[in-house]
Amino acid sequence: MSEKILPPRGTRDYAPEEMILKNRMFDIIRKVYESFGFVPLETPAFESWELLGAKGSGGEEIKNEIYYFKDKSGRELGLRFDLTAPLSRFVANNPNLVKPFKRYQIGRAWRYDRPQAGRFREFYQADVDIVGSSEPEAEAEVLAAGITALQELKIGEFYIKVNDRRILDALAVKQGLPEERIIEIFRSVDKLEKIGEEGVMQELKEKGFDLKKAKKFLNETNISGTNDKILAKLKKELPKNDAVTKLEKLIFLLEKYKVADKVKLDIKIARGLDYYTGPVFETIAVGNEDLGSIASGGRFDKLIGLYGGTDTPATGFSLGADRIFEIYKRQGKVPKRANSTELIIVNVTEETLDYAIEVSQKLRRQGINAETNLLKRNMKKQLDYANSKGIKYVAIVGENEKAKGTVTLKNMEKNEQKEVKVDDLTSILT
């Protein structure tokens, strides 16, 4: 045997038994998204480098992770790193879309980073976005759709951390910290849970920030408690702040959607791509914290303008399908056997295979997934095959059945069988 060729690093195959589950997962997501009136959009897997690499597209880090290549005529291209940039391009290209434009998209994205728990170089995202609204109503809808999907997916307990970048922004400015370096502070502050307050201070010091101011900033961001409590405190700290007002409205709306219990204000988070301009979201699956955020999103009001469109506000939420699938795997939800067959037709002798095929075609046309013997196997082997695939029904056909236009329908689980007419099969099975 020559050396084995494996799928490229960071990619993987989905075997049939996994794919069946994954398809089911997508079906659920699609159904939920459509129930909110989102419509599907599909965009190319690769985009121009001009788009993907644009300053403000995803940020320097993401830019370094883009799969970049040139086509035969020298065009600079890259595989998309998310579905938000392509959406924004689409909107920029189609300025006359009826607003709000509510689209969903389930598709792959690619990033060249180090594979580890829940991280792949090729992964699926399931996005919902609303284009054309700068109101918290849009955030509420997008979150409600995402939360409903996560609930329907039955992944267990989860909660969504919500913040608004402008709040951290305002708090930093209030302390006299440099506004243009705010992202750096965000990043450090974001590590609070991992490296602790001392670690964060150390890092800020190394980066040359004023420690006293940074410390005050850190204290001000360290608000915990119920959403109401946090809002009350923020209103005091930052009176008449637009971000705070809108967050309050957002929470109010989420209560009406009856999903507010899944949302926790957490003004320490600031993660996500560079293009976020307002509210940001990050989802934690309880018991699966090591996977990182299983769904994220936020407002990106500048992106469409960046791609040459008229400035259009937009906000969205993206489910990390592979991470969700990973939870399924941990829950043992992947079936042992892949199987889409409802009925196997077993021919007793080689001479009755023709009849078996005729019957199978009849059944397929009536919506029954049917299989016949492809390996000249004897009856025993065929039953064994049905058994090992976990197929519940078997129709046995021999000379007797062929002559009478019947089959012997056998229930493999109950080990019961009776002779029935071919025409009656469908109604019995459904």
Place this chain on the structure above:
RNA sequence: GCGAGGGUGGUGUAGCUUGGUCUAGCAUUUAUGGUUGUGGCCCGUAAGACCCGGGUUCAAAUCCCGGCCCCCGCCCCA
């Protein structure tokens, strides 16, 4: 880009410390047999592995070096 751990049939593993008894064991898997129109259990047969390259040695799955891959953490992120 940086750091830790690991790589034995399709899958899970034994062996590696203390080189030879390993022409690599076990389980599972896949194929097939246990005759005549009936599966699940059982029994038999077959297929299938020491990541790659170099070194040490009379002798390497086992020790050493390099590479590749997997995996975990950092960074970043779905």
